[in-house]
Amino acid sequence: MAAGVSDWQLRHREVVRSSRDTYLPRAGVDELRQRIDAVLLGAPPGAVLSHLTAAALWRFEVPLVGDDRRVHLSVPPGSRVRSRADRVVHASPVPGPETRRLHGLLVTSASRTWMDLAAVVPPAALLAVTDQMLARRFPADEFPAVVARARGRRGVATARAVMSLGDPLAGSPMESVLRWILLEAGLPCPVLQHVIRARGRFLGQVDMAWPDRRVLVEFDGEVHRERRVFVDDVRRQNGLVLAGWTVLRFTSADVLGRPQHVLATIRAALGLA
Structure with a gap:
């Protein structure tokens, strides 16, 4: 309203409502960075891009999950922020050593992203990510340490079943x-x-x-x-x-x-x- 944008303009066919109070130019809906920027406008302090969004920023291809365009955030437990049409909120603490800066964004580390994915994707999809990580020279002996640190969390059983089966030679x-x-x-x-x-x-x-x-x-x-x-x-x-x-x-x-x-x-x- 301060910029002079009217309700009528927000209903224009070239504008898409991505959530209750957020609008995007239709041309930007397909761009991950624009969707992330829109979601981060309302994100609480300490929010970290995680799960499938972090995987996309790390350029991991995750099969079998369909076209999930929602932005995934991990927030401190007790935060009042909730999931909505354009975002999925995971209440999970992310210590500083498990974060990285990618393209100016705070993202879960590759190893933390792998562990987070273990809780939300099928084992076959996690194996695909494991293969890609090994192909980029992620140390194979680091996976057991990642699983050990995650003791008691969802996805540990899947991660344990997959971690020893990775192969950097997988073609796709x-x-x-x-x-x-x-x-x-x-x-x-x-x-x-x-x-x-x-x-x-x-x-x-x-x-x-x-x-x-x-x-x-x-x-x-x-x-x-x-x-x-x-x-x-x-x-x-x-x-x-x-x-x-x-x-x-x-x-x-x-x-x-x-x-x-x-x-x-x-x-x-x-x-x-």
């Missing part, structure tokens, strides 16, 4: 999800990014393989729909088949929609059916 978050499905079902752990050669000739580097069974699995993401990639895939597959390998290819529709079929197919290929 959905490959991590597929690997979790395999390990949870008791299948042998595959070798990731296995290089296959025949008579000294390079045939390919594959997503997952069981070299002793000459079975490999490829996860086909969106990029594999591009014509050039598709053609290369077909040519490489022919070479692998001729070299005596069983080639199995799955998409997100298989992994998410028919996981039991995926498991049965891999079991049969491994001779475990």
